[in-house]
Amino acid sequence: MRRSLLFLPGNTPNILINGNCLGADAVIFDLEDAVAPDQKDAARILVRNTMKYLNFRGCEVIVRINSLDTAYWQADLDTIVPQKPNWIMLPKTAQASDVQTVDAYLTALEEKLGMETGTVRMMPLIETALGIENAFCIASASKRVGALFLGAEDLTADLRCKRTKGSHEIEYARGRMVVAARAAGVDVYDTPFTDVNDPEGMAEDAAYAKAMGFTGKAAISPRHVETINAVFSPTAEEVNYAYEVLEAIAQAKAQGRGAISLRGKMIDAPIVTRAQQTIAMAEELGMGKGGQA
Amino acid sequence: MSKVVKSLKEAIRNAGLKDGMTVSFHHHLRNGDYVLNMVMDEIADLGIKDLTVNASSIFDVHAPILNHIENNVVTQILCNYMASGVGRAISTGIMEKPVQFRTHGGRPSDIALGRTPIDVAFIAVPAADNMGNASGKFGPSACGSLGYAVADAMFAKKVIVITDNLMPYPLPDWAISETYVDYVVTVDAIGDPKGIVSGTTKITRDPVGLVMASYAAQVIKHSGLLKDGFSFQTGAGGASLAAASFLKEIMLKEKIRGSFGLGGITGYMVEMLEAGCFEKLMDVQCFDLKAVESIRSNPNHIEINALQYASPAFKSAVVDSLDVVILGATEIDTDFNVNVHTDSNGYIMGGSGGHSDAAAGSKLCMIIAPMFRARLPIVRDRVHCVSTPGQDIDVLVTQGGIAVNPKNAELTERLKAAGLPILDIRALKEKTEAITGTPDPLRKGDRAVAQIVSRYGEPLDTIYNVVD
Numbered sequence: 018m019r020r021s022l023l024f025l026p027g028n029t030p031n032i033l034i035n036g037n038c039l040g041a042d043a044v045i046f047d048l049e050d051a052v053a054p055d056q057k058d059a060a061r062i063l064v065r066n067t068m069k070y071l072n073f074r075g076c077e078v079i080v081r082i083n084s085l086d087t088a089y090w091q092a093d094l095d096t097i098v099p100q101k102p103n104w105i106m107l108p109k110t111a112q113a114s115d116v117q118t119v120d121a122y123l124t125a126l127e128e129k130l131g132m133e134t135g136t137v138r139m140m141p142l143i144e145t146a147l148g149i150e151n152a153f154c155i156a157s158a159s160k161r162v163g164a165l166f167l168g169a170e171d172l173t174a175d176l177r178c179k180r181t182k183g184s185h186e187i188e189y190a191r192g193r194m195v196v197a198a199r200a201a202g203v204d205v206y207d208t209p210f211t212d213v214n215d216p217e218g219m220a221e222d223a224a225y226a227k228a229m230g231f232t233g234k235a236a237i238s239p240r241h242v243e244t245i246n247a248v249f250s251p252t253a254e255e256v257n258y259a260y261e262v263l264e265a266i267a268q269a270k271a272q273g274r275g276a277i278s279l280r281g282k283m284i285d286a287p288i289v290t291r292a293q294q295t296i297a298m299a300e301e302l303g304m305g306k307g308g309q310a
Numbered sequence: 311m312s313k314v315v316k317s318l319k320e321a322i323r324n325a326g327l328k329d330g331m332t333v334s335f336h337h338h339l340r341n342g343d344y345v346l347n348m349v350m351d352e353i354a355d356l357g358i359k360d361l362t363v364n365a366s367s368i369f370d371v372h373a374p375i376l377n378h379i380e381n382n383v384v385t386q387i388l389c390n391y392m393a394s395g396v397g398r399a400i401s402t403g404i405m406e407k408p409v410q411f412r413t414h415g416g417r418p419s420d421i422a423l424g425r426t427p428i429d430v431a432f433i434a435v436p437a438a439d440n441m442g443n444a445s446g447k448f449g450p451s452a453c454g455s456l457g458y459a460v461a462d463a464m465f466a467k468k469v470i471v472i473t474d475n476l477m478p479y480p481l482p483d484w485a486i487s488e489t490y491v492d493y494v495v496t497v498d499a500i501g502d503p504k505g506i507v508s509g510t511t512k513i514t515r516d517p518v519g520l521v522m523a524s525y526a527a528q529v530i531k532h533s534g535l536l537k538d539g540f541s542f543q544t545g546a547g548g549a550s551l552a553a554a555s556f557l558k559e560i561m562l563k564e565k566i567r568g569s570f571g572l573g574g575i576t577g578y579m580v581e582m583l584e585a586g587c588f589e590k591l592m593d594v595q596c597f598d599l600k601a602v603e604s605i606r607s608n609p610n611h612i613e614i615n616a617l618q619y620a621s622p623a624f625k626s627a628v629v630d631s632l633d634v635v636i637l638g639a640t641e642i643d644t645d646f647n648v649n650v651h652t653d654s655n656g657y658i659m660g661g662s663g664g665h666s667d668a669a670a671g672s673k674l675c676m677i678i679a680p681m682f683r684a685r686l687p688i689v690r691d692r693v694h695c696v697s698t699p700g701q702d703i704d705v706l707v708t709q710g711g712i713a714v715n716p717k718n719a720e721l722t723e724r725l726k727a728a729g730l731p732i733l734d735i736r737a738l739k740e741k742t743e744a745i746t747g748t749p750d751p752l753r754k755g756d757r758a759v760a761q762i763v764s765r766y767g768e769p770l771d772t773i774y775n776v777v778d
Binding site: 034070071072238240243 | 515517518520521524709741745
């Protein structure tokens, strides 16, 4: 379960060392934008050592490497992959071949290291107009791809529009990403909310992303993690309803009835699927009936 | 009649101060205090030597006291807190007689019981009248409560009030009554307002601090104590304030109305009072301007003195009615003993203040501390010195998990049931040392530089000189 993905700059030891205590379901160790060119080596080594010596049990590790148009990405992978990150995030992924390039490099590395092929998964970061248009192809380009990630800051620069709090300018991109990811059968993560001093705006933005179908959302501040986790967790009411749906289905089956209704509404297959997803997530969160942790 | 004398020197002479006596000071003017240095300089000028200084706290603004130590004007210090600048010098062993550290409750107890008699109390006050009625609430150096000065006024043989704001008799709303005061001295300024109270005390933005604060609020929520009538004390540190902020949200959401907030009071506690989280604030010391304004104007914000706050020598103290207190630690050991006197290198940089008192009196005493500071783990096999005994500590909250004192089996179960990350304090120590490594034990010198006296007046531990 990944509701919150927290970006941590790869060159800040005091933050990296506490990365597994900040409540996020996954941390993204950033070797790209957060790290100046003359700090790339140091950050790479620091992230490697953090992964080597710290226990991130219960918190997935994603490493954002540098993009394919830089001289850094191979060295990033050479240094990081031996530490078995859960995911590699490839920035500025614009087409399926970008994924395949990294996939091939990862496969060779895994073979060399004696790791099972496909151990390290890929989360392409889509942040260009071309990437948005190619989102389904990117999501389907390799079995390693388990999720897509929308990056709105670079995208709006590419679209030549202003990034606003209302986010109307990324409406299409968000929709396109969700549809492409779901069509390819992978998860999809929303861009971070960048104002750390607007908790209400943050909560609204996360709720909107959830309503659109995103699996979770990234954060650039630990202060956003709790809100994201809350928004992307089922509510007690949703959990209760899901249990009611499954009980109604079980009763109908026992009575040999086909069509059933609950609270005056017909229960059809999508409702059952959603109920099962809700209960699975609630169980993973340790929420029982009644939605209590 | 008037008790006003022309000068400080005249007041000192009139009070009959002689070699070998004890003088006392309070710390309400904190790092803005001019009075301790001013008085000690006058005393040195008069050629008086071998004095014991009983000050409720020594701040770094009081560093000139080191010269008076060197010149044998001051030969012993009793205090409840000593800031790191002076503390570092003391830690090297510059005094023959060890410093005696007491608690904010133990100091007035020992004064009242005659264990630490005071010959002359020098009481800086932001407002006084010509007969010595005195208050901290008015004037350019307003500090709010004068709670730590009251025992000195009541029990010292001679009492000199020093003010930069002489007001017409009778002064309204005094903390110190004329019945105790011998002389009144006016000076240009008793302190620097910037150092007396901070403009605002701020909630931490540090992510680790916020994680700890969130855990702390959850511990309180699930402790069984958070209900109507709840009482609470917290410090002015960023993480403690953040915990209060999370607690405020819970109290407002669940419509819980507490009975009182206690202690050194910050603007944040004032906000909780004004939001309806508490019926009253019981204030022994104001930490910021908002608290000063509130104690001056809000009748539900009540000034109390250190005897009433925390003194075990009397029939009861407010800490005895306290539900929850949040405190800090520089180190805590696997028996939950807490050190707040020295840093990890053994240098004096603090003191109990009200730590031990609130820990002993409260139903739930929670320590908030990060797993490590500057690469040094906070949980140790044995603390460098015991400031507050482990039997009075209930919970340790860190960013890496929460350790509950094994004496609280029921609380452990409650917190586990709430889904909080509970782990044994030894496991927390191992988890931390997996990151930091295990530090070498500190080498202690062979010279006692300070004695820690428990709130009940008994020896608790000894601090030795630091060996580099």
